[in-house]
Amino acid sequence: MLLTGSVLLSSCGREEEDNDAIVLRVCNWEEYMDLGDWDEEETIDLESGDILGVNPLYEDFEEWYYENYGVKVKVEYSCFGTNEELYNMLTLGDEFDLVCPSEYMIMKLMTEDWLVPYSDGFHDEEAENNYYVRNVSPFIKEKFDGHEINGESWSEYAAGYMWGVTGMLYNPDEVDEEQVNSWDCLRDPAFYRRITIKDNVRDAYFPAVAAIKRDKLTDAAFTSGDDYAQQLEAEMNDTSEETVEAALEFLQDTKDVAYSFETDSGKADMVTGKVVANLQWSGDAVYAMDQAEEDDMYLAYSVPEECTNLWFDGWVMLKRGINGDPGKQAAAEAFVNFMSRPDNAVRNMYYIGYTSTIAGGTDGDEVYEYVEWTYGAEDDEEDISEYDLGWFFGDEEAVLEAPTEQLSRQLFAQYPPEEVMDRSSIMQYFDTEANARINRMWINVRCYNIRKMPVWGWCIIAVILLGAAGGFALSRRKKNYEL
Amino acid sequence: MKYRFSRKQLAIPYALFLLVFVAAPLVVIVYYALTGSDGTPTADNFIRFFSDPNTLGTLLYSLILALVTTCVCLLIAYPVAYALAFSRLKASSVLVMLFIMPMWINFTLRLTALKEILTLIEGNLAFHPFLNSVIGMTYDFLPFMILPIYNQLERLDKSLLEAAKDLGAGDAQSFIKVTLPLSMPGVVSGIAMVFLPAMTNYVVLDMLYNSTYIMGSLIGSYFAAYDWHGGSMISLILLALICIFTLLTKSDEGQKTRGGSLV
Numbered sequence: 001m002l003l004t005g006s007v008l009l010s011s012c013g014r015e016e017e018d019n020d021a022i023v024l025r026v027c028n029w030e031e032y033m034d035l036g037d038w039d040e041e042e043t044i045d046l047e048s049g050d051i052l053g054v055n056p057l058y059e060d061f062e063e064w065y066y067e068n069y070g071v072k073v074k075v076e077y078s079c080f081g082t083n084e085e086l087y088n089m090l091t092l093g094d095e096f097d098l099v100c101p102s103e104y105m106i107m108k109l110m111t112e113d114w115l116v117p118y119s120d121g122f123h124d125e126e127a128e129n130n131y132y133v134r135n136v137s138p139f140i141k142e143k144f145d146g147h148e149i150n151g152e153s154w155s156e157y158a159a160g161y162m163w164g165v166t167g168m169l170y171n172p173d174e175v176d177e178e179q180v181n182s183w184d185c186l187r188d189p190a191f192y193r194r195i196t197i198k199d200n201v202r203d204a205y206f207p208a209v210a211a212i213k214r215d216k217l218t219d220a221a222f223t224s225g226d227d228y229a230q231q232l233e234a235e236m237n238d239t240s241e242e243t244v245e246a247a248l249e250f251l252q253d254t255k256d257v258a259y260s261f262e263t264d265s266g267k268a269d270m271v272t273g274k275v276v277a278n279l280q281w282s283g284d285a286v287y288a289m290d291q292a293e294e295d296d297m298y299l300a301y302s303v304p305e306e307c308t309n310l311w312f313d314g315w316v317m318l319k320r321g322i323n324g325d326p327g328k329q330a331a332a333e334a335f336v337n338f339m340s341r342p343d344n345a346v347r348n349m350y351y352i353g354y355t356s357t358i359a360g361g362t363d364g365d366e367v368y369e370y371v372e373w374t375y376g377a378e379d380d381e382e383d384i385s386e387y388d389l390g391w392f393f394g395d396e397e398a399v400l401e402a403p404t405e406q407l408s409r410q411l412f413a414q415y416p417p418e419e420v421m422d423r424s425s426i427m428q429y430f431d432t433e434a435n436a437r438i439n440r441m442w443i444n445v446r447c448y449n450i451r452k453m454p455v456w457g458w459c460i461i462a463v464i465l466l467g468a469a470g471g472f473a474l475s476r477r478k479k480n481y482e483l
Numbered sequence: 484m485k486y487r488f489s490r491k492q493l494a495i496p497y498a499l500f501l502l503v504f505v506a507a508p509l510v511v512i513v514y515y516a517l518t519g520s521d522g523t524p525t526a527d528n529f530i531r532f533f534s535d536p537n538t539l540g541t542l543l544y545s546l547i548l549a550l551v552t553t554c555v556c557l558l559i560a561y562p563v564a565y566a567l568a569f570s571r572l573k574a575s576s577v578l579v580m581l582f583i584m585p586m587w588i589n590f591t592l593r594l595t596a597l598k599e600i601l602t603l604i605e606g607n608l609a610f611h612p613f614l615n616s617v618i619g620m621t622y623d624f625l626p627f628m629i630l631p632i633y634n635q636l637e638r639l640d641k642s643l644l645e646a647a648k649d650l651g652a653g654d655a656q657s658f659i660k661v662t663l664p665l666s667m668p669g670v671v672s673g674i675a676m677v678f679l680p681a682m683t684n685y686v687v688l689d690m691l692y693n694s695t696y697i698m699g700s701l702i703g704s705y706f707a708a709y710d711w712h713g714g715s716m717i718s719l720i721l722l723a724l725i726c727i728f729t730l731l732t733k734s735d736e737g738q739k740t741r742g743g744s745l746v
Contacts, residue, residue, distance in 0.1 A: 084707075193607050193609035193610055194607070201708075255694050258609075258694070259607070259608075259609045259692060260609060260692035260694060261694045274602065274607070274608070436708075436710075439707075439708035439709075439710070440708070442704075442708070443537070443696070443701070443704045443705070443708065444537045446694060446695060446696040446700070446704065447537035447538065447540055447541045447695070447696050447701065448537075448540035448541055448543070448544040448695050448696070449536050449537050449540045450536045450537075450539045450540035450543055451536045451540075452540070453540070453543070461543075461547075464550070472731075
């Protein structure tokens, strides 16, 4: 445990200056909040007004909090690289008040009783500054209300920040959409050494399970069942020995077909044309598509028909940091609300490229306007389609007129259509035993199994060993003779 | 009492460094390797390593990769070192410089360049993972093989060669009977400097998209899966292998290795 630790703390930390202010220690993903410093030309001119990031959002928060509540807050902003790293930092004794892990880590933290629930005041829709409860997308709210740990819903402990799905980023010049509409494509010999998968056990296990259970998951009787969503989630979180065993086989096939197990190089390899398909998170896919377009290359994104992994990152307050201090908790909750104000949500979306959980509406239409501003069809566009975003914005009139090509590009990745979201499933946090089983499976995928060694391999080794032993003995004898 | 400075005290910074960054972590590794997740002493981790076909396979794969890399390095390095040591060029030190210079550039940067070159040659990098790994490792470790051999050959007493010639030995014979045996300390130290790191240098494999684990990445994957005990045991086994290897080469060459290492 001593080996991995708080490595990245120093890189983006900030000095504390004020002594009498409330100190709010926030730990977030790297590059996961608008840090301002935009060019003048980057101004987003929406109907509701211009949006321009000048200062880091957490500094704007300090100012806003003082103006609204008359209390000085100092935000100590730091970053982490992975959920596991954050968890290690916490277990090693680092103290934070507000952190932003992914859904499965939130589940783990809830189970292990690390968290402080949001106060009743936070859920009050009438309070002036409660931007989160009023503006969060009904879709996200339903997911947070509908999932429980130990009888308590996620909503009591977590507030959504960004969300997305997993899917396949592909090059439409080389690949038909049908070729990547099943997760089985990850081991399709047609993609021999031209497809990449994530080098991360959770991101690899999910598509493996989906591909193994393909027949069941795409069966009409299954998909039209009353409790389809629950059934799907149960299937996708299956960690039984047989499933893990089958996943091992699937991923070993994948290893023989894939170009690489990548952590971050997949996007670049798509743009340079080294690979033609790439398992990708929707947010990174948007980024890759933007990058490729600068080189006049048009990539596309699709979600296989079995299932997609729906993920969230959310703000949670830590018991050890808040430590029963009501002033601090009020500041932490206000911080979440400030991030959820629609114009600030837009700033974050623009800066990070991921999709905010905020839909807006009550306190401003900036988010929808921003989507329209980014993807809406120009007047002279010829090929236009209607794209229904009502499921996310909770508004039947939220139907966007977008260029048809966007229906398989950034718009699709950023806000997949409702029918895709219907087959989305959250990946739970697994218990210790299941976790150990899956981790072992993942290591075994990558190891060379000695049982696979052919006979001639053993013969060569025997010859080498004999040769080495012989040479060694010979050199010994010669030396004795010399002496 | 008056403070007196002795030469021994010069070693204090190094001793401290050793204590904090080598000795102490080693104790932690040994502790983790020999205990189970409940903290009680156990040999389970050891048994697990030697009964799992996957870990054994990884050990074998690493050994073979390191062996092939070492052979390739040796085959390339010896003639180069020989040519450098015996060249009549006044500028031979410049040539040696040319071989050391790549080491001034960070090797992940060099690998990034190598990746592009290999892609250009092979069309698709992922077709030959093992070959690429050998090339990458050779690229990385070649100077470590050339320099010890070169140093050894350069120090070689040229009068011995003249004597061999006087006594009627041909070029080939004097090479086999005189030059080769006398250069062995350099060769052995070169082998040690290439073989051992090559078993764990997983960055090369990662960067050149060989998705098979070697010992280094295996340890990393155990730690990533929070299996501190299993990972520590593998580290310990690797350490034992290194010790055995060092002892073997040392006992063979004894005192003759005089500063046969780098520069």
